[in-house]
Amino acid sequence: MHTKRILHRSSSSTGSRAHVATAPTSSAADCGLLLIRLTFGLFMAAHGAQKLFGIFGGDGLTATGRVFAGLGYRPGRLFAVIGGLSEFLGGLGLALGLLTPLAAAALIGVMINAMATVTGAHGLWDADGGVEYSVCIAVAALAVAAIGPGRIAVDRFFPWGTGGWGEAAFALGLGGVGAAITLSL
Numbered sequence: 563m564h565t566k567r568i569l570h571r572s573s574s575s576t577g578s579r580a581h582v583a584t585a586p587t588s589s590a591a592d593c594g595l596l597l598i599r600l601t602f603g604l605f606m607a608a609h610g611a612q613k614l615f616g617i618f619g620g621d622g623l624t625a626t627g628r629v630f631a632g633l634g635y636r637p638g639r640l641f642a643v644i645g646g647l648s649e650f651l652g653g654l655g656l657a658l659g660l661l662t663p664l665a666a667a668a669l670i671g672v673m674i675n676a677m678a679t680v681t682g683a684h685g686l687w688d689a690d691g692g693v694e695y696s697v698c699i700a701v702a703a704l705a706v707a708a709i710g711p712g713r714i715a716v717d718r719f720f721p722w723g724t725g726g727w728g729e730a731a732f733a734l735g736l737g738g739v740g741a742a743i744t745l746s747l
Contacts, residue, residue: 588714595712596659602702603657606669610650613642633679641744648672656706659715663722663729663736666707670737673700675744700737707733 612620620626623642630645631638648668655665673696684691710717710725717723 588712592712592714595706595709596714598702599656599659599706599711599715602699602706603653603655603665606653606699607650607657608653610646610648610653613646614650635679635744636747644744645672645675652703656703656711659711659717659723662711662715662717662725663707663733666703666733667736667740669703670700670733671740671744673697673703674738674741678741678745703737704730704734 608618612618613626614623616622616625621629623639623646626642626646627637627639629638630641635641649672652665652668652672655661656669676696677693681691681693681696684693686692686694688694706725708725708727708730710723710729712718715723722729
């Protein structure tokens with residue numbers, strides 16, 4: 563825990579004593595994690611909102627459902643809702659630092675599905691329609707689960723708020739199991 567030392571002059575008659583009080587401060591790492599979480603999380607939430615609500619230039623649920631059906635997801639609209647909600651709620655969770663391992667799992671699961679059904683056949687690079695973008699999203703979500711959301715997060719009050727191997731394993735495991743179930747249906 564980082565603290566900032568603050569010197570206070572005593573109001574006693576001697577006037578020469580200094581008292582040291584500690585006040586919690588946010589470190590550069592906490593601010594950096596907040597920046598990553600807000601940028602990454604809000605963009606992912608907006609990406610989900612495109613699917614769900616047709617805002618930010620998105621096609622909306624009906625058109626997205628047809629795309630999902632064309633990829634083999636039946637019923638397409640249901641899987642469009644699941645994918646859109648995973649991106650929307652997972653993104654908001656990361657942005658707020660709320661239920662961070664679960665939010666990361668949602669995004670990891672969606673990206674595994676994207677790689678398996680859309681981008682995997684096109685190689686590595688995004689310019690060719692490959693997995694580059696999906697891998698970056700999944701790895702960033704996993705890294706935030708492993709590192710923890712930082713002190714400027716709702717999760718700081720909960721045991722999983724510090725990140726760690728367990729939180730990373732949970733996010734990767736749940737995301738992988740969710741993706742495997744979805745792909746098997």
